[in-house]
Amino acid sequence: MTPAARIAAAIDILDDILSGTPAEKALKDWARGHRFAGSKDRAALRDHVFDALRRRRSLAALGGSDTGRGLMIGWVRASGARAETVFNGEGYAPLALSDTERQAGQTPASPAERLDCPDWLYPDVTESLGEAAEPCLDLLRQRAPVYLRVNLRKVTRPEALAQLDREGVVTEPHGLSPSALTVIEGARRIRASASYLDGAVELQDAASQAVSDRVPLVDGQRFLDFCAGGGGKTLAVGGRVQAQFTAHDANPARMKDLPARAARAGLPVRCVTPDQLAGKETFDTVVVDAPCSGSGSWRRDPQGKWALTAPKLAETVALQARILDQAAAHVGVAGHLVYMTCSFLRQENSGQVDGFLARHPDWTLVDSRQFLPQDGGDGFFFADLTRGA
Numbered sequence: 001m002t003p004a005a006r007i008a009a010a011i012d013i014l015d016d017i018l019s020g021t022p023a024e025k026a027l028k029d030w031a032r033g034h035r036f037a038g039s040k041d042r043a044a045l046r047d048h049v050f051d052a053l054r055r056r057r058s059l060a061a062l063g064g065s066d067t068g069r070g071l072m073i074g075w076v077r078a079s080g081a082r083a084e085t086v087f088n089g090e091g092y093a094p095l096a097l098s099d100t101e102r103q104a105g106q107t108p109a110s111p112a113e114r115l116d117c118p119d120w121l122y123p124d125v126t127e128s129l130g131e132a133a134e135p136c137l138d139l140l141r142q143r144a145p146v147y148l149r150v151n152l153r154k155v156t157r158p159e160a161l162a163q164l165d166r167e168g169v170v171t172e173p174h175g176l177s178p179s180a181l182t183v184i185e186g187a188r189r190i191r192a193s194a195s196y197l198d199g200a201v202e203l204q205d206a207a208s209q210a211v212s213d214r215v216p217l218v219d220g221q222r223f224l225d226f227c228a229g230g231g232g233k234t235l236a237v238g239g240r241v242q243a244q245f246t247a248h249d250a251n252p253a254r255m256k257d258l259p260a261r262a263a264r265a266g267l268p269v270r271c272v273t274p275d276q277l278a279g280k281e282t283f284d285t286v287v288v289d290a291p292c293s294g295s296g297s298w299r300r301d302p303q304g305k306w307a308l309t310a311p312k313l314a315e316t317v318a319l320q321a322r323i324l325d326q327a328a329a330h331v332g333v334a335g336h337l338v339y340m341t342c343s344f345l346r347q348e349n350s351g352q353v354d355g356f357l358a359r360h361p362d363w364t365l366v367d368s369r370q371f372l373p374q375d376g377g378d379g380f381f382f383a384d385l386t387r388g389a
């Protein structure tokens with residue numbers, strides 16, 4: 001496909017997404033209907049589409065409309081080129097610009113528009129992050145690096161780096177975690193590499209690894225991942241501690257991949273349903289990796305940024321408080337309750353911890369940390385709480 005044909009295809013896919021189809025599904029549907037497109041075309045299209053979604057607001061301003069075509073006109077203009085050079089109707093290029101389109105479009109005006117943030121959310125972001133708000137929002141407009149977690153149960157980080165290198169995946173150590181590698185080259189080879197298939201490395205964000213490193217747990221203790229989902233935190237903690245691992249999720253179907261991932265990692269994990277956990281079972285450490293706005297990972301899921309609304313956020317914050325109260329009941333004497341989100345919004349993070357401490361005055365905060373994309377990973381929050389002084 002020519003560069004212009006790719007832009008024409010991106011317009012169709014974006015229109016599908018803007019009408020409500022999840023981005024991954026829209027990309028898959030398009031590929032199914034266009035078998036002639038090779039892997040390079042599909043990869044380029046994916047980049048165009050995600051890039052346009054991350055910068056949807058500023059590109060819509062530049063392109064003159066919040067449609068697939070408007071976003072891609074804005075995308076061409078943002079790259080410094082004249083839209084007419086691509087939108088000319090030649091071959092498989094998009095239709096030529098109309099007079100209205102030629103005159104439409106303006107430089108993003110407000111900071112929220114320039115930084116691709118919904119207006120209603122912008123005050124929350126600035127209140128949460130202060131001076132860090134602008135660099136954070138700016139990084140969320142860019143593509144996320146690919147990070148790997150080395151399974152330290154199986155290999156050292158230098159060993160994993162050397163093996164990956166032999167398999168055509170070039171990486172370098174990342175400063176946020178002793179298990180983290182940044183992928184420099186060959187990201188598309190990871191899933192077929194022996195390093196990945198043998199469980200020596202997993203795909204995991206660097207800040208997600210950094211919060212897992214801070215989980216207080218020693219060999220032999222009992223650990224509960226209360227919101228386990230695919231088990232990313234269990235697997236990361238299990239890479240460094242020989243403990244007894246239990247994974248739970250309100251929706252057990254979310255844990256369907258965990259047994260296979262745990263087997264690949266060589267980590268014994270017991271998966272339990274809410275009914276099985278309902279008794280009085282307690283643990284030394286309970287991790288709540290709570291459902292959240294996902295604001296810290298909007299580079300990877302840009303649709304989430306535009307789908308969030310004030311009522312949805314309020315609902316999520318209320319749910320987080322309920323989950324924390326439920327999970328606290330499973331913390332044993334002198335145990336720890338670790339709260340995490342992949343968000344940078346205060347109401348989901350320190351606000352949530354303050355609310356918990358107000359409802360449970362016998363608990364104290366041991367440690368907390370906010371990671372931001374400027375630290376070199378996704379936005380993540382971590383808080384370690386314990387009962388008593």
Ligand SMILES: C[S@@+](CC[C@H](N)C(=O)[O-])C[C@H]1O[C@@H](n2cnc3c(N)ncnc32)[C@H](O)[C@@H]1O
Nearest residue numbers: 227228229230231232233250251254289290291
């Ligand atoms: C952020 S995701 C977890 C991601 C996972 N820990 C990982 O690292 O891959 C949040 C999870 O919380 C689960 N969840 C939602 N409400 C819950 C509840 N009341 N109790 C337990 N889990 C819940 C969701 O099903 C979802 O899988």
